[in-house]
Amino acid sequence: MSLIEITDVRKSFGQTEVLKGIDLDVKPGEVIAVIGKSGSGKSTLLRCINGLETIDGGSISVAGAQLLPDEAHLKALRLKVGMIFQQFNLFPHLTAGGNVILSQTVVKKTPKREAEAMARKMLERVGLAEKFDAYPDELSGGQQQRVAIARALAMQPIALLCDEVTSALDPELVAEVLAVVRELAAEGMTLLMVTHEMKFARDVCSRVVFMHQGRVHEIGRPEEVFARPKTPELRQFLGVQ
Amino acid sequence: MIEFTIWDILRNLLLAARWTVVLSLVSFLGGGIVGALLLFLRIGGNRLSTAFTKYYVEFFQGTPLLMQLFLAFFGLGLFGINVPAWLAAGIALILWTAAFLTEIWRGSVESVVRGQWEASASLGMGYVQQMRYVILPQALTVAIPPTVGFSVQVVKGTALTSIIGFVELSKAGTVVTNATFQPFTVYGLVALIYFALCWPLSKSSQILERKLNVAHRNH
Ligand SMILES: Nc1ncnc2c1ncn2[C@@H]1O[C@H](COP(=O)(O)OP(=O)(O)OP(=O)(O)O)[C@@H](O)[C@H]1O
Ligand SMILES: [Mg+2]
Numbered sequence: 001m002s003l004i005e006i007t008d009v010r011k012s013f014g015q016t017e018v019l020k021g022i023d024l025d026v027k028p029g030e031v032i033a034v035i036g037k038s039g040s041g042k043s044t045l046l047r048c049i050n051g052l053e054t055i056d057g058g059s060i061s062v063a064g065a066q067l068l069p070d071e072a073h074l075k076a077l078r079l080k081v082g083m084i085f086q087q088f089n090l091f092p093h094l095t096a097g098g099n100v101i102l103s104q105t106v107v108k109k110t111p112k113r114e115a116e117a118m119a120r121k122m123l124e125r126v127g128l129a130e131k132f133d134a135y136p137d138e139l140s141g142g143q144q145q146r147v148a149i150a151r152a153l154a155m156q157p158i159a160l161l162c163d164e165v166t167s168a169l170d171p172e173l174v175a176e177v178l179a180v181v182r183e184l185a186a187e188g189m190t191l192l193m194v195t196h197e198m199k200f201a202r203d204v205c206s207r208v209v210f211m212h213q214g215r216v217h218e219i220g221r222p223e224e225v226f227a228r229p230k231t232p233e234l235r236q237f238l239g240v241q
Numbered sequence: 242m243i244e245f246t247i248w249d250i251l252r253n254l255l256l257a258a259r260w261t262v263v264l265s266l267v268s269f270l271g272g273g274i275v276g277a278l279l280l281f282l283r284i285g286g287n288r289l290s291t292a293f294t295k296y297y298v299e300f301f302q303g304t305p306l307l308m309q310l311f312l313a314f315f316g317l318g319l320f321g322i323n324v325p326a327w328l329a330a331g332i333a334l335i336l337w338t339a340a341f342l343t344e345i346w347r348g349s350v351e352s353v354v355r356g357q358w359e360a361s362a363s364l365g366m367g368y369v370q371q372m373r374y375v376i377l378p379q380a381l382t383v384a385i386p387p388t389v390g391f392s393v394q395v396v397k398g399t400a401l402t403s404i405i406g407f408v409e410l411s412k413a414g415t416v417v418t419n420a421t422f423q424p425f426t427v428y429g430l431v432a433l434i435y436f437a438l439c440w441p442l443s444k445s446s447q448i449l450e451r452k453l454n455v456a457h458r459n460h
Contacts, residue, residue: 051362052363082364083360091361103364106374
């Protein structure tokens with residue numbers, strides 16, 4: 001039983017076809033790393049799954065529900081699938097707590113008190129209990145990204161999409177964010193993450209997807225993909241001969 | 242011949258300045274309401290309403306305010322509607338103010354980065370919720386200083402309504418000059434009164450800009 005079913009998904013921007021028929025099934029609890037060169041379509045794939053881009057062909061379903069481009073279907077999908085962005089995208093006019101509370105009260109109509117309790121719990125989970133009242137610009141990049149993770153978790157999604165969540169961070173801040181992601185993986189959260197952290201992918205992921213020119217070029221368990229790349233493109237990408 | 246003291250002159254000018262203030266307030270508030278409506282037509286509406294607001298703004302920004310006043314004053318007269326000067330002045334200034342405010346505000350909304358739309362969408366918010374809780378609060382801090390700054394243009398714009406015969410500060414200046422034959426004194430006082438009205442506005446716009454900028458970077 002797949003949690004996320006991606007079937008022959010195609011996406012073009014103008015004349016350029018960026019996704020040329022992607023097939024991918026993600027089972028509950030799987031942690032999947034998506035790797036590949038710049039421009040290979042990794043972000044576009046994640047954005048399609050979350051409905052930030054509309055697909056031109058194929059189908060995507062999450063927990064049995066089809067992705068359709070009307071507001072009601074999109075909302076239902078986004079309640080199941082959270083997304084973490086490279087640039088954090090915290091709401092700068094709200095505190096860390098406010099960021100985590102907002103969508104609960106507005107989208108799920110959770111009562112204020114419960115939403116606040118949930119926000120405190122989630123901030124604690126990412127190790128930022130004491131930053132409840134801090135504004136985003138008072139936080140380091142790593143802390144901001146952890147608040148973003150708490151914000152997504154507070155919606156209780158069944159899967160998380162992570163697009164290069166550590167790429168905008170100073171090197172010394174990468175570890176704290178990866179530690180949180182690692183913990184989520186250990187707790188059984190389904191994760192689909194675009195990453196350049198190869199060591200992390202090797203250690204944590206159950207499968208690795210190598211994308212090349214809009215296609216899934218190679219897919220497999222990390223030990224196979226990293227140790228015995230089959231295609232010359234992947235060998236070149238990994239820098240092994 | 243009657244002698245006029247400075248006090249006589251000033252008193253008459255200040256009485257007329259009340260109408261400058263009233264007309265400015267009406268134009269600014271009315272223009273704000275119309276401008277907000279236009280803003281929603283522009284960014285939330287369909288292609289037709291977007292095109293309408295675009296041409297509306299281009300017309301009012303692309304022609305002199307004086308011509309707009311003439312059109313409101315004489316144009317409606319062509320249809321047999323007798324427009325008093327105060328009404329023509331009010332209508333023209335409201336529509337003119339709306340055009341500029343809606344552009345200022347559109348720019349503020351568009352200055353909110355795309356990531357804010359995407360993050361709020363990915364959390365399941367609909368368009369109205371995104372606007373209400375995420376985009377507009379941020380756009381507001383951007384919009385306040387230029388909006389307050391523009392109010393200075395509105396105050397100065399009211400001076401033109403003297404030409405269609407509305408008696409506000411500038412018109413009173415002309416009237417008083419004709420009675421006193423002291424143009425330099427009279428227009429000097431007129432300028433001082435305008436300055437007293439406008440300076441606090443432009444100064445507060447500057448202060449707000451500095452404050453809100455700092456607030457945005459560091460709470
Ligand atoms: N909104 C858009 N409009 C036009 N072209 C786009 C748009 N978004 C992405 N593209 C193009 O689609 C291709 C794939 O982009 P995508 O962002 O998915 O790549 P990526 O694998 O995430 O790369 P990176 O590692 O640099 O993030 C690129 O050639 C990009 O220029
Ligand atoms: Mg990308």
